[in-house]
Amino acid sequence: MKPWIEYYNGPVPYEHLSARHKTLVKMNYMLITSEVLSRLSDLFILRALIVMIVWTCSYRDVRSYYESDVVVRWFLGEYKSKSEIHRRAKKFRGEVKTLFKEYAKELEGKMSRLADYLPSSALYGKVGKLWIVDSFLIEVSFGKRNKETLKKKFELDLRQRKYREAANTLFFYIKCKARRRFKGEFTKRNKSYFGFKVFNLMSPTMIVHEIQVELANFPDNKVGFSRSGYKVVDRGFVGKSSTWLIGFSSFRRYVEFFGIFLRRYWRPYATEKGMVEFFVYVIALIYNSYIYTSVLSRVPESQLAH
Numbered sequence: 001m002k003p004w005i006e007y008y009n010g011p012v013p014y015e016h017l018s019a020r021h022k023t024l025v026k027m028n029y030m031l032i033t034s035e036v037l038s039r040l041s042d043l044f045i046l047r048a049l050i051v052m053i054v055w056t057c058s059y060r061d062v063r064s065y066y067e068s069d070v071v072v073r074w075f076l077g078e079y080k081s082k083s084e085i086h087r088r089a090k091k092f093r094g095e096v097k098t099l100f101k102e103y104a105k106e107l108e109g110k111m112s113r114l115a116d117y118l119p120s121s122a123l124y125g126k127v128g129k130l131w132i133v134d135s136f137l138i139e140v141s142f143g144k145r146n147k148e149t150l151k152k153k154f155e156l157d158l159r160q161r162k163y164r165e166a167a168n169t170l171f172f173y174i175k176c177k178a179r180r181r182f183k184g185e186f187t188k189r190n191k192s193y194f195g196f197k198v199f200n201l202m203s204p205t206m207i208v209h210e211i212q213v214e215l216a217n218f219p220d221n222k223v224g225f226s227r228s229g230y231k232v233v234d235r236g237f238v239g240k241s242s243t244w245l246i247g248f249s250s251f252r253r254y255v256e257f258f259g260i261f262l263r264r265y266w267r268p269y270a271t272e273k274g275m276v277e278f279f280v281y282v283i284a285l286i287y288n289s290y291i292y293t294s295v296l297s298r299v300p301e302s303q304l305a306h
Contacts, residue, residue: 002297004029010074017071020054023286024075030289036103045088047076049282056267059085093278097211100281104209107292111205117298119291121254122204131209131231132202132255133244135220137187138276139195140268187216196276198262199223200284201231202255206291208284213277261287 005014007029014025027050031037040046048062051072055065059082065072066079080088108127111118124130157166187193197218201210210225220236232248233240262283269279 004293007032011070021071023054023290024050024071026293027286027289028075030293034103034106036099036106040099042088042092044076044078044080045085045092046282048080048085049089049092049279050286051076052269053265053279053283053286056265058269059089089278090275093275096278096281100211100285101209103285104207104288107207107288108203108205111207111292111295114295114299117295119206119254119295121206121251124248124251125204125230127203127205127207128227129229130204131225131227131229132204132252133223133225133231133233133237134200134202134252134255134259135223135236136198136200136259136262137189137193137195137216138198138262138266138280139193140271196273198280199225200255200258201225201227202258204251206254206257207288208258211277211281211284213273213280215273258284258287261290 004026008014008025010025012021014022017025027047031043031047037043037046051057051062051065052059055061057065062076062085063079063082066076067073112127115122154166154169157163157169187197193216195216197214197216199212199214199220200208202208210227212223212225214223220233221239223237225231229243231240231244232252233244233246234252235246237244238246262280265283265286270276
């Protein structure tokens with residue numbers, strides 16, 4: 001029996017649960033057994049945020065799932081209003097970075113005792129000596145009729161010497177009163193994107209240790225991860241010091257697992273960079289838990305007993 005099933009006493013048999021519900025069961029196991037997570041002063045808000053991420057929903061929708069889904073009700077244990085969850089999430093934002101780093105360190109310690117069952121990426125080097133760094137774009141809506149977008153269009157028309165279009169755009173800019181909701185920025189990577197850029201620092205065991213969120217047009221080679229050891233990157237990081245190694249695509253490909261996971265669970269949870277980074281940290285925390293439980297699932301029960 002997988003260890004997280006022993007901690008499940010919900011109303012629906014485990015074998016009948018959906019993939020999302022099984023994720024809640026795994027996260028419940030991690031919240032109970034992790035020394036770092038279990039000593040949180042406000043464990044409820046982390047549970048509520050996990051529901052938001054897994055269902056890619058809003059603060060308000062957490063109430064709907066609590067009322068209509070018995071497994072979500074079991075996982076949360078209680079319910080708070082939308083405004084209460086929002087207020088406590090902003091308060092929790094101040095401690096999530098330290099919590100995340102401590103949790104990643106705890107998971108590495110546990111996984112070091114399961115060396116025979118680690119992912120193949122662990123063969124490339126030691127934790128703390130070798131890292132993978134990459135960036136991923138996350139999009140938000142830029143809005144077609146707001147002052148910021150019209151200003152960008154006006155500047156582009158002038159650069160392209162489209163003076164008639166520029167005059168029309170200027171007219172709409174003067175008349176427009178709406179402001180852009182999301183505080184992102186434009187960038188181009190084969191096509192235009194608007195939003196934010198997520199940098200992550202990953203160990204050979206595929207555990208994410210650090211996160212940095214910037215505007216989408218932030219240059220890759222300006223990222224500031226200060227961990228010692230060699231960092232494997234792509235050509236976008238040209239210009240960094242000699243400890244930043246460009247190439248090794250066979251090793252670097254493992255970082256894509258986090259990128260896929262991030263895009264799967266991302267929605268516009270927040271409008272400004274600070275809160276966007278907060279939600280990315282929560283997504284990365286769930287991702288790290290996924291990696292650890294996937295390793296645990298390969299360990300024989302006889303060894304887990306010890």
